[in-house]
Amino acid sequence: MSALIGERVRVHKNLHRGDWEVTQKGRVIAHLPELVLADVTFLVSQASRERVLQKRQRAVHAWAAGTVVDARPECGIPITYNPYRCASFTIRSDGAPIHRAEFCHFTPGDGALAHGAGPQGAAGAPTGAPP
Secondary structure, eight states, rough: OOOTOOOOEEEEEOTTTEEEEEETTTTEEEEEOOOEEEEEEEEHHHHHHHHHHHTOOOOOOOEEEEEEEEOOSSOOEEEOOOOTTTTEETTTTTTBBOOOOEEEOOOOSSOEEEEOOOOTOTTSSSOOOOO
């Protein structure tokens, strides 16, 4: 993973393997159990989401885009994405949409944890940040 530090990438959960798939310029460059991104934007292709809803067939259409950093955050807000519930990523506890975060920790067991973002992606919310 050290070769990825500083690289701008996209990340999504590989549901078959159970790990995080890292892509760059449309190509898979790594499968990792854990990583942290900085300056994160949560992206959903609405056209692809519509196809998923119509066909009821899974397809990769949502990512977190950011820069890989070498940090281990201690806390964060659990986030999720379910195309059948909402058109954007959401905070797991209350379903509020989230679009940006200062950091996102993709964990092996707890899913994705957003840091430094409020419900609508406002930076600076008191969610903790990597040291």
